[in-house]
Amino acid sequence: MARIEIISAYMKALEDPERLMQVCADIAGDDADARSAVAAAFEVSDFAADAILTLQVKRFTPRSIEQMRRELADANRILLDLDGA
Template identity: 35%
Template sequence: MSVKKARWDWGSGIEFVGMGDELRNGRLRRVVVAATLHAAEHAVDVIQICQAVDGDESSLRTAIMARFGFDEVQAGAVVSMQVRRFTPHATEQLRAELADMDELIHKLAGSR
């Protein structure tokens, strides 16, 4: 049995080195895309949380987890979002990516 190592790349998502499990990676990426889309659709709430948190990035992540019910990876993705991700065009791109991920997951899950 080989050891699998997870590596997080905020630009392209979760990648499991040596895992070769496209379905698992797709599901994990979908969770992150859904969280960033939700944050983009609730930008005012995200900004209010950022303004209210008195602390470091960890405190901000914890506040986002509490407000949106996200896990640590999802909250980390939201904290790392760039302002340009809140534009209508970027939000539409996230919606399209989410739809693509749903289609891929459905296809991969059906092939098992």
């Protein structure tokens, strides 16, 4: 479940990188302030916001984004299969 939460948060940030950069540029405080700002901007938990803040720039490539979309779909499919079993 945590992996799904993280990948879902990644997708929100990766689909709107300009917003992520603007949120980060506007932060005047410390790591906690950054976490709170990202969590609010992307409507994710603090846990997921921390994951977003650790994203590497190379994750913003179209190929990487598509790989994460597939991983999220696979994880959701597995979760559905487990719920139906």
